[in-house]
Amino acid sequence: MNISRDEQRVLHVLAQGGCVRAHRDEGRRITRVECVTRDGLVLASCNLAVFGKLKRKRLIESRASGPYRISRRGREAVRPQLDNRG
Template identity: 65%
Template sequence: MNISRYEQRVLHVLAQGGFIRHRHDERGRIADVLCFTRDGHVLSDCTLGIFRKLRRKRLIESRESSPYRISELGRRSVRSQPDNR
């Protein structure tokens, strides 16, 4: 699967125990996302566009309206080390 550097970075944070909180607009669509590391810091690389790509590829999932976390497919797709380019 072809995963960009930013998607890889977000997946790496999620694999280490991070999560993505989302907010809905008045139409019920996801309007804003914040990616938190396991230490509680916000990852600025996680934009709404990156979130949508990860969700479309089924690399992240939300169960019972909880925050988004990495899926099993996402765990298998993430590299063991993030790109340091």
């Protein structure tokens, strides 16, 4: 699966215990997202485009209307690959 650099950064933050908070307007449409690390810092490379791609690929999910966290599929995608060169 092809994952961009920004998507990979967000997945790494989520794999280490972070979350993505979605802010909605009155129409319940997502207008802004912020990726928060487990230490409370905000990741600047997380925007609506990156959020949409991760959600479309089902690499993140929300349970019980909570913040978005990494899914099982996301954990498998972010896993590093072994070097098979010798």
